[in-house]
Amino acid sequence: MEDYLQEALEIVKAQASVRTMTEEEITSMVQKLAAGIKAIAEGDVVESGAPVAVDPQKAIREKSILCCACGKSFKVLTKKHLATHGMTPEEYREQYGYKKKLPLVCKSLQRERRKKMKEMQLWTKRTTAKKK
Incomplete structure (x- = not known):
């Protein structure tokens, strides 16, 4: 899980450098990205059409x-x-x-x-x- 979290942090860091983000937005984005990266790495199907x-x-x-x-x-x-x-x-x-x-x-x-x-x-x- 550590690698997924590290990758998610890098992505969010890049995003935060180009626009203002609240603490809530940053936390939420890190969680979603880490879970998404983990799911992709493990071969799980990621539903992008989910509401x-x-x-x-x-x-x-x-x-x-x-x-x-x-x-x-x-x-x-x-x-x-x-x-x-x-x-x-x-x-x-x-x-x-x-x-x-x-x-x-x-x-x-x-x-x-x-x-x-x-x-x-x-x-x-x-x-x-x-x-x-």
């Missing part, structure tokens, strides 16, 4: 959002990605119990967008400089 159990309540994080269908991490869940699962954003929200208008983005990006919109104040009529 990934991601709790929808914990999927939206500070710097990432996890796809409840496949478990992959993103900053924004795009229409293009959801189409790979045969879903529209509306169907995705309904299936995983999210509110209809919930943005499928990480919390930090949502805050940035909200701040920028408040600064732009698009809901107010702008006065033109041509008034004389």
Whole structure:
């Protein structure tokens, strides 16, 4: 088991060097990879089509959002990605119990967008400089 764990740690280390990962994500990834590597080495069948159990309540994080269908991490869940699962954003929200208008983005990006919109104040009529 030690070799499998070492290989999994190397993979996760490489992944963590290119993106921010929480302690929970790192631990989970090491466990899954070690088990997967062990299963492959022992000749067991690894089912890649098995549904990934991601709790929808914990999927939206500070710097990432996890796809409840496949478990992959993103900053924004795009229409293009959801189409790979045969879903529209509306169907995705309904299936995983999210509110209809919930943005499928990480919390930090949502805050940035909200701040920028408040600064732009698009809901107010702008006065033109041509008034004389």
